[in-house]
Amino acid sequence: MRTENAVAPKTIYLKDYTPAPYLAKQVNLSFNLLPGKTIVTSEVKYVKNSAGASHDLVLDGEDQTILSVAKNGQPLSDYTVADGQMTIANPGDEFTLTIISEIDPAANTALEGLYQSQGTYCTQCEAEGFRRITYYQDRPDVLSVFTVRIEADAKAYPVLLSNGNLQDSGKLADGRHYTVWHDPFPKPCYLFALVAGDLERVADTFTTMTGRKVDLHIYVRSGDESQCSHAMESLKKSMKWDEEVYGREYQLELFNIVAVSDFNMGAMENTSLNIFNTALVLAHQETATDSDFMSVEGVIGHEYFHNWTGNRVTCRDWFQLSLKEGFTVFRDQEFSADLNSRAVLRIDDVNSLRRLQFPEDGSPLAHSVQPDQFIEISNFYTKTIYDKGAELIRMQHTLLGAETFRKATDLYFDRYDGHAVTCDDFVQCMADASGRDLSQFFRWYKQAGTPTLQVSSQYDAAQQSYTLTFRQSQPDTPGQTDKQSLHIPVALGLLDANGKEILPTHVLEVTAREQTFTFIDLPGKPVPSILRGFSAPVKLETDLSDDDLRLLQVHDTDGFNKWEAGQTLALRTIQRVMADSQADISQFIADVGILIEQGLAGRGDKALLARALSLPMIGVIGQYLPVIDPAAIDAARTSVLKQIKSAHKEALAALYDANRNTGSFSITPEAMGRRALQHAVLEILTTTNGTGCASRSKAHYDAADNMTDRVTALACLSDSGQPQRAEVFADFYARFKNYPLVVDKWFSLQAIANREQIFNDLAMLRSHPDFNIKNPNRVRSLYTAFAINNPVKFHDPSGKGYAFLRDAIIELNAINPQIAARMVMPLREWKRYTPALQAHMKAALQAVLDTPDLSSDVFEVVSKSLN
Numbered sequence: 001m002r003t004e005n006a007v008a009p010k011t012i013y014l015k016d017y018t019p020a021p022y023l024a025k026q027v028n029l030s031f032n033l034l035p036g037k038t039i040v041t042s043e044v045k046y047v048k049n050s051a052g053a054s055h056d057l058v059l060d061g062e063d064q065t066i067l068s069v070a071k072n073g074q075p076l077s078d079y080t081v082a083d084g085q086m087t088i089a090n091p092g093d094e095f096t097l098t099i100i101s102e103i104d105p106a107a108n109t110a111l112e113g114l115y116q117s118q119g120t121y122c123t124q125c126e127a128e129g130f131r132r133i134t135y136y137q138d139r140p141d142v143l144s145v146f147t148v149r150i151e152a153d154a155k156a157y158p159v160l161l162s163n164g165n166l167q168d169s170g171k172l173a174d175g176r177h178y179t180v181w182h183d184p185f186p187k188p189c190y191l192f193a194l195v196a197g198d199l200e201r202v203a204d205t206f207t208t209m210t211g212r213k214v215d216l217h218i219y220v221r222s223g224d225e226s227q228c229s230h231a232m233e234s235l236k237k238s239m240k241w242d243e244e245v246y247g248r249e250y251q252l253e254l255f256n257i258v259a260v261s262d263f264n265m266g267a268m269e270n271t272s273l274n275i276f277n278t279a280l281v282l283a284h285q286e287t288a289t290d291s292d293f294m295s296v297e298g299v300i301g302h303e304y305f306h307n308w309t310g311n312r313v314t315c316r317d318w319f320q321l322s323l324k325e326g327f328t329v330f331r332d333q334e335f336s337a338d339l340n341s342r343a344v345l346r347i348d349d350v351n352s353l354r355r356l357q358f359p360e361d362g363s364p365l366a367h368s369v370q371p372d373q374f375i376e377i378s379n380f381y382t383k384t385i386y387d388k389g390a391e392l393i394r395m396q397h398t399l400l401g402a403e404t405f406r407k408a409t410d411l412y413f414d415r416y417d418g419h420a421v422t423c424d425d426f427v428q429c430m431a432d433a434s435g436r437d438l439s440q441f442f443r444w445y446k447q448a449g450t451p452t453l454q455v456s457s458q459y460d461a462a463q464q465s466y467t468l469t470f471r472q473s474q475p476d477t478p479g480q481t482d483k484q485s486l487h488i489p490v491a492l493g494l495l496d497a498n499g500k501e502i503l504p505t506h507v508l509e510v511t512a513r514e515q516t517f518t519f520i521d522l523p524g525k526p527v528p529s530i531l532r533g534f535s536a537p538v539k540l541e542t543d544l545s546d547d548d549l550r551l552l553q554v555h556d557t558d559g560f561n562k563w564e565a566g567q568t569l570a571l572r573t574i575q576r577v578m579a580d581s582q583a584d585i586s587q588f589i590a591d592v593g594i595l596i597e598q599g600l601a602g603r604g605d606k607a608l609l610a611r612a613l614s615l616p617m618i619g620v621i622g623q624y625l626p627v628i629d630p631a632a633i634d635a636a637r638t639s640v641l642k643q644i645k646s647a648h649k650e651a652l653a654a655l656y657d658a659n660r661n662t663g664s665f666s667i668t669p670e671a672m673g674r675r676a677l678q679h680a681v682l683e684i685l686t687t688t689n690g691t692g693c694a695s696r697s698k699a700h701y702d703a704a705d706n707m708t709d710r711v712t713a714l715a716c717l718s719d720s721g722q723p724q725r726a727e728v729f730a731d732f733y734a735r736f737k738n739y740p741l742v743v744d745k746w747f748s749l750q751a752i753a754n755r756e757q758i759f760n761d762l763a764m765l766r767s768h769p770d771f772n773i774k775n776p777n778r779v780r781s782l783y784t785a786f787a788i789n790n791p792v793k794f795h796d797p798s799g800k801g802y803a804f805l806r807d808a809i810i811e812l813n814a815i816n817p818q819i820a821a822r823m824v825m826p827l828r829e830w831k832r833y834t835p836a837l838q839a840h841m842k843a844a845l846q847a848v849l850d851t852p853d854l855s856s857d858v859f860e861v862v863s864k865s866l867n
């Protein structure tokens with residue numbers, strides 16, 4: 001039951017948007033960091049906004065004590081404070097407002113606003129954290145020039161940072177000191193940042209395309225300096241890439257990155273002072289996996305790219321979040337694709353979209369890329385806004401072609417630099433630069449749900465013509481029925497019966513509900529390679545036979561579709577075994593043998609082969625089934641793996657041996673590909689969890705000179721009942737107990753174990769001295785790892801998995817509402833599971849909803865999930 005004194009969660013609607021009544025011309029902030037409290041003085045020059053209707057100045061503010069308010073230097077008492085807002089009626093056309101308030105960063109466990117992470121002061125203002133620092137119009141369309149003074153004890157906090165350039169610094173009495181920072185580019189308050197701490201600095205420089213020198217600084221805790229070189233290299237590559245690919249130069253003389261251990265998300269793009277979760281900065285072969293190295297590179301790029309897509313051009317309101325996030329994810333994906341293997345990255349991105357975004361789009365929390373309403377904006381930092389949003393940009397890139405797309409982004413930056421704009425404004429630039437009508441395309445932004453695209457084919461031998469018929473359909477989603485047809489780019493190629501490409505990639509534009517395309521002068525029936533590169537975020541249903549798929553798997557020129565053909569065959573195979581555990585799958589098993597032979601002959605890209613040898617994950621398989629039963633999927637998937645192992649044991653062992661570590665460690669795509677292949681093979685070889693498997697995994701661990709190999713070995717031992725499991729986990733902990741990010745891995749690798757005693761393990765991990773409910777990384781390492789990456793035990797028929805998560809959500813609700821709300825996600829798709837599982841999931845959600853003093857964050861996701 002919600003208690004009476006809880007503030008009723010309020011829904012905010014896009015249709016209610018009105019311009020801010022006042023503009024902030026100049027913001028001067030002064031922070032006095034004192035033991036037990038921080039005094040914030042904000043002096044803001046306001047002018048009436050001619051576009052704003054109201055004459056009242058309404059400022060947002062939370063969790064602070066107002067010490068004084070003055071207008072033009074005179075004390076002001078004529079204001080009201082209620083429901084997190086200060087209202088000053090009719091303050092005049094132009095005036096300066098000075099507000100002094102007191103906040104308590106040490107008590108801030110929500111990690112929004114100004115808080116402390118291991119003693120370091122840092123801020124997180126996106127989306128609505130600035131209101132926890134001072135009273136202000138906390139909305140992204142109020143842009144202002146910020147000058148910030150920070151004062152603190154010089155010994156405890158030698159580093160004092162804010163946005164922009166350092167203007168002044170000096171010593172004060174009583175061992176205190178100060179700095180003054182000025183950012184000449186107007187920005188919304190969500191991009192404000194402050195850091196004060198005892199940190200070490202790693203420095204480098206970058207010379208921009210016009211020859212300006214930019215200082216690059218990464219700040220970390222003492223001892224972590226040696227783990228910053230990958231992040232620094234990634235930053236320099238990002239700066240260069242944005243110049244080369246988008247013509248975008250960095251505008252200031254300094255770019256700072258600060259790494260903190262306590263952070264709700266991955267990182268934050270505050271102008272010239274990016275604040276990062278340590279997990280996305282620190283990387284060293286001993287402590288970081290290949291996937292960590294890739295994430296660091298991608299997220300460093302992502303935050304840097306926000307400098308133009310987010311900061312220089314920002315969002316008018318939070319319904320436009322995907323304007324910056326979708327575009328910036330697309331940019332970071334392309335950056336990583338240019339630096340590494342494009343096909344591999346596309347496979348990984350699409351896999352993640354299918355595993356995490358498709359379920360969201362099919363759940364009660366489905367929302368469009370430009371949503372119409374929300375209660376808590378922090379609940380909308382979703383896979384839909386980020387990853388589906390990126391797919392929308394990618395489709396526009398596909399429709400326009402690279403050159404016109406670049407013209408359109410140039411136009412966008414020219415038109416809107418220094419402005420706060422909408423997704424409609426972005427698409428209009430695409431339309432204006434290309435001369436195309438994209439109004440139908442814009443429906444992608446407004447309609448939630450994953451469309452289905454059915455394709456059937458017909459060959460007319462007499463006419464030598466081939467016809468493809470496309471039928472698109474959109475599922476109903478909460479609040480949306482009777483959807484309209486979408487503008488879908490379908491990249492298509494045709495192969496002949498020998499696997500020779502007879503039509504290179506060609507983009508078809510499907511706009512009608514049903515549409516046909518005919519290809520002429522084809523002497524034989526071709527095999528179509530449809531949706532190359534996953535050219536649209538749809539569920540594709542084709543009439544391709546297993547033989548067609550086998551041909552594509554071997555001959556397609558599109559790396560993504562080559563992989564996709566194999567995955568579709570694997571999916572069909574697993575579904576056959578689910579229907580009949582004795583089903584004859586010998587053809588599929590033989591096909592896997594061909595892949596292994598290819599690997600032994602040293603043909604093809606190892607990273608791609610690794611992915612080809614990996615069966616679809618349980619979460620992906622579930623997307624294709626009407627009712628999800630994770631245990632049944634797992635049983636069929638494991639049976640297929642066991643059959644692969646028993647048929648190809650020697651060849652697999654030889655492939656493992658052929659890909660042993662030789663030479664010194666490196667993170668080139670080739671070296672990562674070799675490790676990925678060895679990992680994929682080891683996973684099959686250890687699938688039966690017997691004594692041989694355990695000694696194999698232990699040997700892999702003992703031979704490891706890097707974290708990727710260690711984690712691979714631990715993952716392969718995780719489900720095991722053999723004594724080597726405990727030995728290896730104990731050794732791992734002993735070696736790395738002083739590295740929090742590695743201890744996170746130690747928690748996760750145990751939480752994903754599909755074994756009987758998992759609930760005892762989880763209880764033991766929860767009460768382990770290293771567990772800390774206030775640290776989001778540690779919470780994720782236990783709970784998110786379990787709920788997302790251990791589908792069989794999370795969905796245990798006893799309901800114990802759900803109860804484990806439920807208790808943590810309730811506990812975290814009072815500590816960190818954002819993290820608590822995120823942890824509800826694995827329960828929201830409850831309607832997709834078997835009736836028995838549904839009942840348990842629903843009961844867990846209901847128990848959370850019945851918790852007193854529920855935060856609006858948790859209330860929104862739980863109440864909508866239950867709808």
Ligand code: 0A1
Pocket residue numbers: 124126127264265266267268269302303325378381818
């Ligand atoms: N804009 C950041 C993500 C971010 C969002 C919210 C945060 O705190 C609640 C923190 C970071 C990005 O896209 O990287």
Ligand code: ZN
Pocket residue numbers: 302306324325328
């Ligand atoms: Zn972002």
